Amino acid sequence: MQRMKLGFIGAGFIAKFQASALRFVRGADLGGVCALKGAEELSAYAKQNALGDCVVYPSIRELCHHVDAVAVFAPNFARLDIVGQIVDAVKAGAPLKGIICEKPLGRTVAEARQLVQLGKETGLPTAYFENQLHMKAVRAPLAQLERVQRAMGPLTLARSGEEHSGPHEGWFWDPTRQGGGVLSDMGCHSIACDWFVLTPIGKPIDFLKPVAVNAEVALLKWGQPLHRKALLDRMGVDYAKTPAEDFATGMVTFQNPETGQLVKGQFTNSWMYDKQGLRLTMDGLGPGYAFEVNSLKSPIEIFIADQAAEAVANAEVALEKSTSSRGLLAVEANEADLYGYVDELEDACRAFAEGRDGLANWEYGLEVTKLCQAAYLSAERKRTIDLTDPATQKELETYVSFIAQGRGRETLQAL
Ligand SMILES: NC(=O)c1ccc[n+]([C@@H]2O[C@H](COP(=O)([O-])OP(=O)(O)OC[C@H]3O[C@@H](n4cnc5c(N)ncnc54)[C@H](O)[C@@H]3O)[C@@H](O)[C@H]2O)c1
Secondary structure (H helix, E strand, O other): OOOEEEEEEOOOHHHHHHHHHHOOOOOEEEEEEEOOOOHHHHHHHHHHOOOOOOEEOOOHHHHHHHOOEEEEOOOHHHHHHHHHHHHHHHHOOOOOOEEEEEOOOOOOHHHHHHHHHHHHHHOOOEEEEOHHHHOHHHHHHHHHOHHHHHHHOOOOEEEEEEEOOOOOOHHHHOHHHHOOOHHHHHHHHHHHHHHHHHOOOOOOOOOOEEEEEEEEEEOOOOOOHHHHHHHHHHHOOOOOOOOOOOEEEEEEEEEOOOOOOEEEEEEEEEOOOOOOOOEEEEEEEEOOEEEEEEOOOOOEEEEEOHHHHOOOOOHHHOOOOOOOOOEEEEEOOOHHHHOOHHHHHHHHHHHHHOOOOOOOOHHHHHHHHHHHHHHHHHHHHOOOEEOOOHHHHHHHHHOOOOOOOOOHHHOOOOO
């Protein structure tokens, strides 16, 4: 494979994580970065870790002219503008081979559709980064169960969860900038993971047709006065005025278009999971077989007594979103690999080198956005959303949830 010189747009949390993943990817370098904040630090990290001569570019246009592929690792609210600038650069002759965009593709169906359209204008392959589809912990059991699945039939129930104690930057908490609360931020992961796990062996990732969505959202922790104040002080976001959900759960029903079989993907997401840190859970159940993943069950654990805890400066060294620096702690040796970042980077680089989309392209990202938005609609209307109904499909095209409009007080009860 030819070497792929990547350019990152954004140099915050995910860009740093992806840079650390790049240490384990063969055939790719970090050629440049453009960001409002953090670019110099990321460039220094790249150089220290032999990831490439990462140049800090003052504009997206210049970055696009000096790398082979760009990755949009900037906040959700900046997507359209950034991708618009990439389109302009490509039209002006930037020699890109592909464009990567982080989840969620859009904050609404309309926004995701616009992004798909912009991607098409470039004529370039795309990759929608949904890391959980690439997790070795998900792929390995599916590979192990392949023969069982062929003999007994595909999985019929998947359960995916992603939970932690809340995001690291204020914009995530602001539903008008992020697109909602935890459902918009992490529901996309769990819904996509369910869809992927349920897909029969050998079929494309959009083979199963989503036919119905049912969901509930709630504000369980961060609407309470004590925690609301802490959020306002720490993140500058006032949940008395513009709350978002910190808990979401629901079910997507998919249909196998060949057999008619209905299968279910259950999702649970929260920003009020006050345990050791980020927990990803996945269950897959088929006729006569099953698998389970729990990312907190590490083979490593450490213990830090109260008297030693003062020496611990950064709890997140051990685990993403770690909330504690003492007691019995979970530690993951290589989180970038565990969460699938290494494999998703490798997949995109290989695909772009071969002139094709990554495993998940932006059209797939649009479908996942639609499922998330259908989940908001279900929670608002307190009923199951029938995705086979043309009128519902039409409604989803322009739908903006109350929460994303900053009107969460009208739907969230817990204030
Ligand atoms: N796959 C995952 O597990 C995962 C995890 C975290 C974040 N994400 C996604 O990644 C994206 C970024 O999240 P983050 O946590 O890194 O955010 P962040 O706030 O930590 O970092 C954002 C970065 O983008 C830069 N930026 C902002 N506006 C910009 C603009 N107009 N042009 C160039 N740079 C700009 C900022 O300066 C900063 O460097 C989000 O869409 C988020 O949903 C995915």
